[in-house]
Amino acid sequence: MLSLTPPKPTATPFSPSPHRRHQRPSHLKPISSSSSSSSSRRPPSPPPPPPLGTAYQPFRPPPVPLPPQYRSLSPTEILSILRDRLGRWHDYAPLISSLSNQGFDPPSIEESTGLSGVEQNRLAVASRVRETLLPSLPPDLLSFFDSAGTADSLYALRLLNASQRVAAATRVAALNLDPKAAQDLARAIKDFPRRRGDYGWASFSADSPGDCLAFTYFRLSREVVDEAEKILALEKALESAETEEAKKRIAYELERTSAGGGGEDDELAAKMRVPVVRLKYGEVAEAASVALLPVCRATEGVRGVEEAPRRLQWEGDLGVVSAEKGWGRWVVLPGWAPVLGLGGESGVAVEFADDARGIPWGKRKEEGVLVVVDRKRKEVVDEDGFYLVGSGGEEGLGVERGKALVEKGVKEGLGSVVMVVRPPSEEDNQLADEDWD
Template sequence: MKSARPISATKIPSSPPPPSPPGELYQPFRPPPSPLPQKYRSLGPAERIDILRNRLGLWHEYAPLITTLANDGFTPPSIEEVTGISGVEQNRLVVAVQVRDSLLSSSFDPDLLAFFDAGGGADLLYELRFLNAAQRVAAAQCVVEQRFDQKAAQELARAVKDFPRRRGDDGWACFSTARPGDCLAYTHFRLSREALSAGDRIAALERAMEAAETEGAKKRIEEEMEKAASGRREGIEGGEGAERVTVPVVRLMYGEVAEATSVVLLPVCRAGEGAEGVGGISYWRRG
């Protein structure tokens, strides 16, 4: 029987660092800093749970504690049980703080972030989750400047997300993709085309005008408003001059149909007969 040969392991030599561009020093990878504020990093699970339960501090300070509890094995239902924060709210807080961190690492003015420190700030930032970094910065600035609530922020984010997909549509080139207000204005501009009544169309165009930022967008909306107003006047004038036909209403007495052997319903009038046809026809016959 052959004896087993000893297995030797050798350390694989590490690969040399990638060449750096001329004039730049190579910098090794460093893990990202902990998402927790400094004052929370030394706390145990019980202390973190207590902070979440009592909402101690700003929302973006205690929101990362949810992630640390999840890493420790807590599930969303168990976190809800010990903190009172529902699973939906947990997700909203975690996503909102990620959006906030992306704004911090971008060109967004840090002074404007204080607008989102209030309790509803997480709801506002959560609506921007589907936007890319550049879109988030522009949309967040628009939310601050216009003092949008959650519903308005949601509408703005959807408009910014949808605008590039509308390339080639009528009027699209007059609006700027870099301006969230123009994106929102184009949404109302497009919806005005789908309005059934002239009043609804003009109302949608007025909302578009309020949201528009660039002169090109405002000019295009003004042209559309003039067309809508002109069509509305023509509709009113045409309606006033049209001939009206009065159609009498025949109401059957209770039990009248039940006592009849046969009931025949005849048309009120034929097309083109007008009032004369209405007055000279029998509406129903009982046999």
């Protein structure tokens, strides 16, 4: 009998295959045993796609168009170019995204090329940043970023908007700045708008990268204690500033500091006899002596000031403090001379809220302050001094200059202001390390 064997079914392009995605691409030929010396150059197979419902997906930056000479390359050839760093960095950097789109993950790329996952990310992001600069940056400045190492400089500019990025890249290229200087510049530009209202801010221009960096040094000069460090910071600010107004403002501050002035909070504080200081993190723990003061809120009015304990006594070798009455709110300050001069008998700290209404030097500040008051010195005898007064009867408290009180015929306040304490700065001008890595 003649038997008929059914023909084997042939796979059509549309027939599903459960193992198809794990098969080797047709253009990659298997390496024979005779060529075992080159087996290490075989690219790893792309990992299978994650199962459905997986929340985490590796970050893949927006793709950058491949240069024409790289568009027909196989994965093996792409890995070879990356491994040998053939060409300029921004020419082969887009190949990383190309491999990612084909299913290669950072560890498999690192295994074949030696580029760590961090390096892959920096190159891919820097390449994208460079692409955004092409329409605006002149060719002579753009060529600065062809050299090795400049990818890190462009990576530092990634968080800036388009106009800020062009201005920053122009300064980096014109002054031949290294990646660390480029990162400092980018942070200063990013932080500058957040500092609106700070001392001297209006004299600097947000459109000038140099002014933004100069303002960072300008702020630093007001946060250090050593006079030599203040002058050094101001000199760096003057060197970085670009606008004439900023240069004049820095030169004025430098002249005042060199002459022994400066250190107050703003122009008004510079003329008054009340020190305005910013508390630093850890300063209380490191202080050789401390002062303990009762605290009342400005909204508690005259009654809050009057009811705060007046007599504090340190008892025993352990320094236990006892007060004449119970009180719920206290503050510990470093043993600054104006505070220790109160003797623990008449001092009180008045807390003004974030809007700082009612105090002359806080109208532009979006932060609370503590006003330290000596309740024994109520009589208005110093026209240049400042005094705590009731503002609107029992409804709140305020601070006024002695001269203004004399003109109003007021002869006595609630106490004389001896110091103003600002809270520690959160340093929100600097981005966290994880934002840059």
